[in-house]
Amino acid sequence: MTPVQQQINELTDRLNYYNDRYYQDSVSEISDQEFDALLKLLGDLEKSHPEFRRDDSPTQRVGGTISKTFQTVYHRYPMLSLDNTYSEDELRQFDTRVKKALGGEAYEYVCELKFDGISLSFTYENGVLKRGVTRGDGRRGDDITHNIKTIKSLPLRIRGTDVPPVFEVRGEGFMPFSSFQRLNADLEEMGEQTYANPRNAASGAFKLQDSSETARRNLDCYIYSFLSDDDFFPTHESSLAGLRKMGFNVSPGWRKCSDIEEAILYIREWQEKRFELPLATDGIVIKVNSYSQQQELGATAKSPRWAISFKYQAENKPAVLRKVSYQVGRTGAVTPVANLCAIEERDLPYDKVKGVHLSGTRVKRATLHNANELERLGLRTGDVVFVEKSGEIIPKVTGVDVAQRDFFLTEPVTFPLNCPECGALLIRREGEAAWYCPDERGCPPQIKGRIEHFIHRKAMNIESLGEGKIELLFDRGLVRSPADLYDLTYDQLLGLEKNILNEETGKSKRISFREKTVDNILKGIELSKTVPFRNLLFALGIRFVGATVAEKLAAYFGTMEALQAASYEQLVAVPEIGDKIALSLKAYFEDAYNQLEIARLKAAGLKFENDGKPVEVESDVLAGKTFVISGVFLHYDREELKQKIEANGGKVLSGVSGKLNYLLAGDNMGPSKLEKAQKLGVTIISEEEFTGMLPGA
Numbered sequence: 001m002t003p004v005q006q007q008i009n010e011l012t013d014r015l016n017y018y019n020d021r022y023y024q025d026s027v028s029e030i031s032d033q034e035f036d037a038l039l040k041l042l043g044d045l046e047k048s049h050p051e052f053r054r055d056d057s058p059t060q061r062v063g064g065t066i067s068k069t070f071q072t073v074y075h076r077y078p079m080l081s082l083d084n085t086y087s088e089d090e091l092r093q094f095d096t097r098v099k100k101a102l103g104g105e106a107y108e109y110v111c112e113l114k115f116d117g118i119s120l121s122f123t124y125e126n127g128v129l130k131r132g133v134t135r136g137d138g139r140r141g142d143d144i145t146h147n148i149k150t151i152k153s154l155p156l157r158i159r160g161t162d163v164p165p166v167f168e169v170r171g172e173g174f175m176p177f178s179s180f181q182r183l184n185a186d187l188e189e190m191g192e193q194t195y196a197n198p199r200n201a202a203s204g205a206f207k208l209q210d211s212s213e214t215a216r217r218n219l220d221c222y223i224y225s226f227l228s229d230d231d232f233f234p235t236h237e238s239s240l241a242g243l244r245k246m247g248f249n250v251s252p253g254w255r256k257c258s259d260i261e262e263a264i265l266y267i268r269e270w271q272e273k274r275f276e277l278p279l280a281t282d283g284i285v286i287k288v289n290s291y292s293q294q295q296e297l298g299a300t301a302k303s304p305r306w307a308i309s310f311k312y313q314a315e316n317k318p319a320v321l322r323k324v325s326y327q328v329g330r331t332g333a334v335t336p337v338a339n340l341c342a343i344e345e346r347d348l349p350y351d352k353v354k355g356v357h358l359s360g361t362r363v364k365r366a367t368l369h370n371a372n373e374l375e376r377l378g379l380r381t382g383d384v385v386f387v388e389k390s391g392e393i394i395p396k397v398t399g400v401d402v403a404q405r406d407f408f409l410t411e412p413v414t415f416p417l418n419c420p421e422c423g424a425l426l427i428r429r430e431g432e433a434a435w436y437c438p439d440e441r442g443c444p445p446q447i448k449g450r451i452e453h454f455i456h457r458k459a460m461n462i463e464s465l466g467e468g469k470i471e472l473l474f475d476r477g478l479v480r481s482p483a484d485l486y487d488l489t490y491d492q493l494l495g496l497e498k499n500i501l502n503e504e505t506g507k508s509k510r511i512s513f514r515e516k517t518v519d520n521i522l523k524g525i526e527l528s529k530t531v532p533f534r535n536l537l538f539a540l541g542i543r544f545v546g547a548t549v550a551e552k553l554a555a556y557f558g559t560m561e562a563l564q565a566a567s568y569e570q571l572v573a574v575p576e577i578g579d580k581i582a583l584s585l586k587a588y589f590e591d592a593y594n595q596l597e598i599a600r601l602k603a604a605g606l607k608f609e610n611d612g613k614p615v616e617v618e619s620d621v622l623a624g625k626t627f628v629i630s631g632v633f634l635h636y637d638r639e640e641l642k643q644k645i646e647a648n649g650g651k652v653l654s655g656v657s658g659k660l661n662y663l664l665a666g667d668n669m670g671p672s673k674l675e676k677a678q679k680l681g682v683t684i685i686s687e688e689e690f691t692g693m694l695p696g697a
């Protein structure tokens with residue numbers, strides 16, 4: 001073994017040990033900085049010696065692999081689903097069937113929470129995590145190994161050695177509420193579609209092509225079963241204990257129950273308690289404990305006869321619709337919002353109302369989506385409506401109790417013709433359900449929204465400003481556009497004060513700008529001048545230009561001037577930039593107001609070009625040639641290869657198609673990409689062959 005290989009081995013073991021201690025035992029034996037420094041060292045060593053990188057290397061936790069498509073793989077054991085019920089009586093019928101089939105033998109159950117995420121299966125060989133696959137159709141699923149390796153609580157190598165050489169564990173992959181809320185807030189900020197519930201968000205994140213983005217989405221997983229060719233554990237209970245010992249994050253809260261009535265008590269116990277958990281649950285799973293009895297009971301084509309799930313009804317409660325208010329977002333879209341109270345709060349003044357008790361919280365406001373939905377529901381203020389938490393998160397109005405309607409005490413709700421904030425006549429774009437306020441320059445929530453977007457963490461990252469402070473600055477007429485931020489002075493800010501009302505909680509907060517606050521604000525604004533050009537481009541809030549598109553444009557054009565001057569044809573020539581984005585960019589840059597805003601931002605000293613030197617032209621030997629880069633290389637990383645190709649006139653594409661000239665293949669490249677390239681007759685070249693094509697080779 002070479003000294004480098006030995007160092008890689010030692011670092012891998014050491015970092016896995018710290019990770020294991022942290023996630024399984026909640027013990028930090030090392031500071032975050034030290035951990036990151038060691039991880040970086042390992043990453044650098046692996047980069048120069050990819051041949052020594054181990055399958056259980058902790059560097060994979062942060063992702064970095066791009067998978068254009070996922071390979072389909074067959075499950076060694078099919079992944080069945082569960083029979084489910086909403087009634088206690090049906091649970092007793094299930095128990096009667098179990099009793100009968102077991103012919104008088106004694107049996108027990110294990111009850112577990114049913115987590116609302118996506119079903120995953122993980123294969124371990126010689127104790128090392130080899131593969132992670134989605135459920136798919138139950139017989140075969142997608143190989144998402146690169147993405148599941150970013151789950152920090154999932155051991156890359158198990159503890160102990162007394163296990164079968166090959167085994168599979170199964171569990172539920174999920175996105176905790178906290179990550180879900182952060183993700184949605186970010187997406188909203190970027191003007192992108194948000195996820196309706198954590199399950200959809202998790203499912204999307206597990207299927208992302210870029211595993212480093214999956215890593216950023218903070219997924220987690222609870223393990224609930226163990227499978228191997230031999231009968232390794234005698235009972236489900238012992239398998240859960242065994243899995244825990246191996247270092248798995250076993251689903252918490254499970255309990256052994258001696259009969260179905262005990263299981264029913266468990267179900268009732270968790271009915272409300274489950275809302276205290278950091279993730280979504282939608283029921284309870286009841287499993288026969290003994291594995292030999294499970295085998296005796298067998299399965300139908302779809303589900304095992306030894307288990308059943310009890311699903312909690314999505315809570316649906318009556319509430320009184322006090323009024324409908326209309327929210328105007330950053331893009332000008334107008335969303336109707338139901339202002340609700342509990343039936344018994346009907347006569348209370350609205351500021352005293354606490355709201356309807358629903359799935360663990362009190363709800364005062366619920367979305368009504370858009371004008372079509374309002375029309376469909378046919379609402380009147382004063383109506384008794386039904387509210388439900390869709391995906392147990394965002395409350396919505398699902399219907400009206402028409403039988404309770406009193407025509408004299410209720411009034412029809414009509415969608416406004418004018419913007420509730422600025423009075424402009426609303427417009428509706430073809431093919432869209434939302435009504436928009438077109439006055440983007442004069443409508444306060446749109447202006448404030450644009451500034452909030454500008455200062456966002458992923459944009460100019462001005463942490464010392466926030467929604468409340470922007471509201472105050474706007475109120476005093478100090479800021480009307482992002483460029484105004486750079487004209488603010490100490491004297492203007494000192495002493496400003498305002499009470500800000502949080503509509504959701506009904507509480508108000510006093511904001512006052514004292515010396516320290518003002519210092520911080522100005523420092524934050526000053527610091528934003530060093531933020532890279534791509535962030536600035538995203539911060540401008542151009543329609544359809546999210547963070548990823550901004551990054552691509554910045555990398556391609558290099559400077560604001562070049563981007564501003566680009567024609568429609570030049571814009572659509574950029575990989576992954578389509579018609580919609582190109583038109584939006586053209587419209588943005590042709591607008592005189594925007595031109596002035598950009599000139600002011602430039603004068604303020606913001607970064608209008610990429611850092612570092614632009615790609616130097618070396619030759620045009622690769623002119624007209626297209627490349628896809630896949631796998632790991634000996635002398636270059638992928639970014640360096642990309643630069644080399646472009647410096648010599650070539651172009652890098654992301655997907656293999658018939659038009660592609662070369663697939664530049666490194667180690668460990670996805671077999672499906674290779675197969676596709678072979679099928680389409682694309683020339684496959686090695687790193688060596690590639691360097692041979694360059695001048696001076």
Ligand code: IVH
Binds near residue numbers: 079083115116171
């Ligand atoms: S056991 C034969 N236990 O529910 C299937 N499933 O409808 C054995 N799920 O696909 C599954 N929590 O994704 C089991 N504690 C738990 C679970 C659980 C959630 C999901 C799982 C499965 C679906 C069945």
